[in-house]
Amino acid sequence: MNNGVNLKELAAELKLAPSTVSRALNDSWEISEATKKKVISMAEKLNYQPNPFARSLRENKSKTIAVIIPERINNFFAQVMDGIENIAQEHGYHLLVYNTHEDVDREKKIVNLLLNGRADAVVMSVSSQTSDISHLEKLYARGLPLIFFDRICTDIPTTKFITNDYESSYQGTKHLIQQGCKKVAFLMLSKELSITKERHRGYLDALLEAGLSPEPAFSLNCSMCEEQNIELIREMLWSNNRPDGILASVEKLALATYQAVKRTKLRIPQDLKVISFSNMGIAGLLEPSLTTITQPAITIGQECAKLLIKKLTKPKQNDLIDQVITIPSKITIRSSTLAE
Amino acid sequence: MNNGVNLKELAAELKLAPSTVSRALNDSWEISEATKKKVISMAEKLNYQPNPFARSLRENKSKTIAVIIPERINNFFAQVMDGIENIAQEHGYHLLVYNTHEDVDREKKIVNLLLNGRADAVVMSVSSQTSDISHLEKLYARGLPLIFFDRICTDIPTTKFITNDYESSYQGTKHLIQQGCKKVAFLMLSKELSITKERHRGYLDALLEAGLSPEPAFSLNCSMCEEQNIELIREMLWSNNRPDGILASVEKLALATYQAVKRTKLRIPQDLKVISFSNMGIAGLLEPSLTTITQPAITIGQECAKLLIKKLTKPKQNDLIDQVITIPSKITIRSSTLAE
DNA sequence: TATAAATTCGAAAACGTTTTCGTATTTAAT
DNA sequence: ATTAAATACGAAAACGTTTTCGAATTTATA
Known part of the structure; x- marks a missing residue:
């Protein structure tokens, strides 16, 4: 006032x-x-x-970074945000945060909002429904520094930060096989997602290497609806050719699996072993405790912010070259994959 | 660019x-x-x-709301944020988000940053370490519309949104007693917090009404350090006068309790019953499943945003009068409070 | 001592909008 | 036909900074 x-x-x-x-x-x-x-x-x-607006108007920069995530109630994205904020606060940058709720239309609206220069840069993880990327191309063409993390957009020539999706998935699947699984299923959010593609590749390669033939029905394409997913998984677990191991490519699908199992007579890990990409702090408190592939979320956020701020403060020297930077995940073995 | x-x-x-x-x-x-x-x-x-800055400069408003929370990896605050964003997006408002990490000094820095009018309004939940509120008074004196939720600041004469802390806590404690608890402990983050004061009152009144004498040692003041809390709780559970019921005033302390119990021979709910304020989606997946008091987080966020935007769009008609608006929580009984 | 250079500051333009004020044209009223 | 009012638009100021350009004073150089 x-x-x-x-x-x-x-x-x-x-x-x-x-x-x-x-x-x-x-x-x-x-x-x-x-x-x-x-x-x-x-x-x-x-x-x-x-007055920040007078300054922004004159200098044509806002000391603001926009962050677009597909979900807020999500340990991974929350940790990434914390990482970004750490570095941003250090350098006097502010954070505009947008949640797409996994909805492409919302994503498009948000991206269009950022076309006017309200933020100096954008760091984002695309929604699971994003296949048409014209809005992202427009944003990129606009010259706004843009970085992707986790769910990246391969076709936009900029820097992306991910974890070793293929390798982690390969190791995770291998672990299931080593613990005795013969029929491993793969749970994914959407086939469009970069992470599902890579993680699925790792899963398939581990199967093939072990001489197991991938069953198409075991690559389960889930939706955004929690209840639907649970039922989908339950049906798979009730079929006469049910899997004895599950790799969930995202955390929420592991939780859906736990819920689904509760609706059956099956026991984890005796009848079904479960491993999941997850940044849950309390994976050890689940029953049984969940074996996880934990992404370096905070580091990913920090690296995104560092690179972006370097680009913003020394525009001449730094370009966001078209490359994918990989920071490895860590597998923590718990009860859900225990061999009998 | x-x-x-x-x-x-x-x-x-x-x-x-x-x-x-x-x-x-x-x-x-x-x-x-x-x-x-x-x-x-x-x-x-x-x-x-x-150009948003030219417009902001001229009109002296930014269509931006600042949100300050003490923790991002927290189901309650994440849900509140989603609620705020829902309404804000609808009205074309942007969200600047700040995480204080329960640190007063960070909170002060952030609040001071907002003194220059970068945001049109502020909605916040104070950190657990906030006792000196001079920075908040300055913000309020500045004329910036300010709303508190959950962890409110009673001394600032503005509108606050909370849940029925006293009543929920009273009912939760009563539930424990009804399930057979004779010695109920209360876990809190900080004595300064508005929510702990109210929830503690409810706890005490329920004890008194049941003819149980409140044991001072059972009102456990925890810290921000997860490991410290676990040890604190474990020690309490190991004492020869240990509680047989626990009311955790915040979610993370319930999880700390579960971790602490794992370091003892005790069983939930046979030896110790647990109830907690919590907005966890997977309370049912814990072992045992956790009885919760769930706050209407999304609604709280939405109501904050609605009121704020009404104030911003019709400044003459609406004032943020000094009042506390209460939206009730919902108790969900699960295994952790089951009587033998 | 005269001149060049360094030091220190002011006037005014510029950033891209919105809004106040003014004015020309058209329409209505007498 | 004359005047009043309504309509539709333009010129310029204003928002609060930063920066370009210029100028005055002081210090260094020859």
Whole structure:
């Protein structure tokens, strides 16, 4: 409401020109130490707060980064956000946060909102329903620094941060096989997602290497609806050719699996072993405790922010070159994959 | 980077004055329908995007709401955020999100950052370490619309949204007693917090009503350190005068309790019954499943945003009067409080 | 001592909008 | 036909910064 004192008033109080005061506050070499001190102390006394919009308008930058995630109630994305915020706060950047709720239309609207330069850069993970990427291409063409993480968009030539999806999935599947599984199922959110493609490849390769033939029906394409997923999994578990192991490519599908199992007579891990990509803090408190592939979420967020801020502060030297940077996950073995 | 076409260029293309174009786009009555159509179609053709900072500077508002929470990896706060974002998106508002990590110093820095008018309003839940509220008073004095939720600041005369903390806690404690508990402990994050005060009152009153004398040692003041909390709780459970029931005033302390119990020979619910304020989606998947008091998080978020936006769009008619609005929680009884 | 260079500051433009004020044209009223 | 009012638009100011350009004073150089 009341915006306090502005630069002109501060200058008048000091009997100086606004330009001088501005330079003094920005520690310009053109201003003597004596006046700098006077200006700064008066600014503190009057509690001067520069208007961010005037500054943004003039400098054509907002010190703001937009973050777009598909889900907020999600340990992985929440941790990434914390990582981004860590670095951003350190450098005086603000965070505009948007949740697409896994909805492409919402994603498009949000991306279009960012076309006007409200944020200096965008870091995002695409929704599971995103196949048409014209909105992202438009954003990229606009020249706005753009970084993807986790669920990346391969066709946009910029830097992406992911975990070792293929390798982790391969190792996870291998672990299931080593624990005695013969029929391993793979649970995915959407075939479009970069992570499902890579993780599915790792899953398939591990099967083939073990001489197991991948059953098409065991690659289960789930939806966004929790209850639907549970029923889908339950049906698979009730079929006469049911899997004895499950690799969930995202956390929520592991939880859906646990719920589905509760609707059967099956026991984990005796009848069904479960491993999942998950950043749950309490995987050890589930019954049975869940074997997880944990992504380095905070690090991923930090690296995204670091790179972006480097690009923003030294635009000449740094370009977001078209590359995929991989930070490995960590497998934690718990009861859900215990051999008998 | 490239900001596209601006108002002046758009006006030149149309051979009109910038003022006319501005008015046409803002659907002013001073402009004829004919020119409005011309302007709008040309604006779409050239993909004109108004500069948000120029607009903010001129209008002295940013269509941005700042949200300050103490923790991001927290089901309750994540749900509240989703609720806020729902309403905000509907009305074209953007969300600046800040996480204090339960740290007062961080909270102060963030609040000071908002003093310059970057956001049109603030909705927040204070950190557990906040006792000195001078920074909040300054923010309030600044005239910025300010709303608290959950962890409120009673001394700031504005509108606050909470759940029925006292009543829920009272009922939760009563439930434990009804299930046979004679010695109920209360776990809190910090004595300063509004929610702990209210929830503790409810706890005490339920004990007194049942003729049970509150044991001071059973009101356990925990810290922010997960491991410390677990040990604190474990020690309490190992004492020769251990509680047989626990009411956790926040979710993370219930989880700490579960971890602590795993380090003892005790069983839930046979030796210890547990109930907790919690918005976990998977309370039913814990072993044993956790009896919860679930706050109407999404609704709280939505109501905060609704009220704030009403205040922002019709500033004259709406004031954030000094009142506490209560939206009741819901108790879901599960295995962790089952009587033998 | 005269001149060049360094130091320190001010005036004004610029960023891209919205809005106040003014004005020309058209329509209505007498 | 004359005047009043309504309609439709333009010129310019304003929002609060930063920065370009210029100028005055002081210091260094010859």
